[in-house]
Amino acid sequence: MKLAEVIKRLDLKVFAGAKDLTRTVGGGYAGDLLSDVMAHGQKDHLWVTVQVHPNIIAVAVLKELAGIVLVNGREPAPETAEKAKEKGVPLIGTRLSAYEFAGRLYGMGIKRE
Amino acid sequence: MTEAVSFQQEFKVKGGDFSRGGEASCEIKNLLRDLGLDPQLVRRAAIACYEAEMNIIMYAWQGQLDLLVTPHRIRIIAEDKGPGIADIKQAMREGYSTATPEMRELGFGAGMGLANIKKNTDTFRITSKVGRGTRLELTIKTNGRKA
Numbered sequence: 418m419k420l421a422e423v424i425k426r427l428d429l430k431v432f433a434g435a436k437d438l439t440r441t442v443g444g445g446y447a448g449d450l451l452s453d454v455m456a457h458g459q460k461d462h463l464w465v466t467v468q469v470h471p472n473i474i475a476v477a478v479l480k481e482l483a484g485i486v487l488v489n490g491r492e493p494a495p496e497t498a499e500k501a502k503e504k505g506v507p508l509i510g511t512r513l514s515a516y517e518f519a520g521r522l523y524g525m526g527i528k529r530e
Numbered sequence: 531m532t533e534a535v536s537f538q539q540e541f542k543v544k545g546g547d548f549s550r551g552g553e554a555s556c557e558i559k560n561l562l563r564d565l566g567l568d569p570q571l572v573r574r575a576a577i578a579c580y581e582a583e584m585n586i587i588m589y590a591w592q593g594q595l596d597l598l599v600t601p602h603r604i605r606i607i608a609e610d611k612g613p614g615i616a617d618i619k620q621a622m623r624e625g626y627s628t629a630t631p632e633m634r635e636l637g638f639g640a641g642m643g644l645a646n647i648k649k650n651t652d653t654f655r656i657t658s659k660v661g662r663g664t665r666l667e668l669t670i671k672t673n674g675r676k677a
Contacts (some may be wrong), residue, residue, distance in 0.1 A: 425666055429618065449637050449638070450637050450640035450642070451638060452641075452642035452643055452646055455577050455642075455646055456577075456582060456642060456646050456649075460573070462646075468636065468637045470636055471548075471551075472548060472551045472552060472636065473637075474552075475551060475553070475556060476552070476580075478552070478556050479552065479555055479559060479573075479576040479581045480573070482578075482616070483658065506557075518543020
């Protein structure tokens, strides 16, 4: 499923990287420890996290993630949004908790491969 | 080792500079990709570089990543001037970390860095002198595998 469709169906807010929403979401990973995501996230996964600081963008670039979803209505730091735009990383937000959001994604058929 | 070098570059990393965290690794990843190496190998190298780079940023005063690509392997040497590691065995244990509470709040200090590096490389050598610094010598075998 394309990221743009996920955003539409779950009514998500796009903070940055709006022109990179054609990517296919191949699964997801939820976590707030960067090394844990480096170890277990996979290419094309959507990363669900509460971290909003700029260092999350490098993780998404290096792991070739489909995008980052900030949960609980959290907003990115301005430098984070700027970096996401510069590197072409979709940065998205939801009011849902990580648990609820992951459940919705899973329910839509997006499962970890 | 008298292997032909196809590529070599040095990347400086400044201790404490979180604002550039991951930049050297992103550059290395792009270079390896542009050299036409297999994407799976490039991703492994990127993980190892990132963890080594963040260790320098978090704990050392200054350091560098040296990238050397030969027809058969990717070689990365991460060397820093910093406090060093007194007990390497303990530092290698997953979950062990000396990160500050501030670093942990940002999601660093999971105690997985060195283990992640080891898992993603074919050879891993760490040496350290307390009060002087730490050196990691890593290789990933490519055997000429291209994308």
